[in-house]
Amino acid sequence: MNESAVSGEIRMRSGRRELVASGEMISIGDREFRLTEVTRVMYRAAVRANQASYTIGLARGDLRCTFMFDAYRRGTELADAREAWTGLVALLEATACPRIAARLVRTIVTGGTVPFGGSPSARIDANAEGLCPHRPFAKTVPWSQITGADTSNGQVRVWTVANGAITRKPKMSLDMFGWNAVVLPRVVAAFATR
Numbered sequence: 001m002n003e004s005a006v007s008g009e010i011r012m013r014s015g016r017r018e019l020v021a022s023g024e025m026i027s028i029g030d031r032e033f034r035l036t037e038v039t040r041v042m043y044r045a046a047v048r049a050n051q052a053s054y055t056i057g058l059a060r061g062d063l064r065c066t067f068m069f070d071a072y073r074r075g076t077e078l079a080d081a082r083e084a085w086t087g088l089v090a091l092l093e094a095t096a097c098p099r100i101a102a103r104l105v106r107t108i109v110t111g112g113t114v115p116f117g118g119s120p121s122a123r124i125d126a127n128a129e130g131l132c133p134h135r136p137f138a139k140t141v142p143w144s145q146i147t148g149a150d151t152s153n154g155q156v157r158v159w160t161v162a163n164g165a166i167t168r169k170p171k172m173s174l175d176m177f178g179w180n181a182v183v184l185p186r187v188v189a190a191f192a193t194r
Helices: 075-093 094-110 183-190
Strands: 001-007 007-013 016-020 023-027 031-034 042-045 051-060 063-072 114-117 123-126 131-132 146-152 155-163 174-176
Touching: 007 075, 016 063, 016 075, 016 114, 023 063, 031 051, 031 063, 042 063, 042 075, 042 094, 042 183, 063 075, 075 094, 094 114, 094 146, 114 174, 114 183, 123 174, 123 183, 146 183, 155 183, 174 183
Parallel strands: none
Antiparallel strands: 001 007, 007 016, 016 023, 023 031, 042 051, 051 063, 114 123, 123 131, 146 155, 155 174
């Protein structure tokens, strides 16, 4: 892996594939994604003492692409990879994620159902009633019981209130590896009770 950040550009190589992020555009190999047109995102990091693995995914309609890279404790490789990863996430969070969340909120408000996650991770569906884990016999948790959502240790967690207090454990969780899972906290913030 080789990465560099020159004048706001992030450039990384994993095997024969290269990711280049600059301004409003990310290219992965020969596929280009204008961040104003991205409809789904995914990112995840798994960090251990001597190694880190990072994944980023972008989709626009049926076109989707993921880019994975590893970093090892060799010189500054771990620190450099973390810096590049942080820059990529910041870019997505500043450009694509707010726009995607706003679109999904509009879909829910107008009566649609929006999925978060999916294979190989779990899935949570959101609609005007609330959130429902996508599994047999699961019940919808109404928005009136949902207090918020956050990310922690590779998971997106949904918090609820029971008997007037926020629960100690999340009511449901979702691996950040699923499409738009990282957008779920923004959508929950638009509907959750405070």
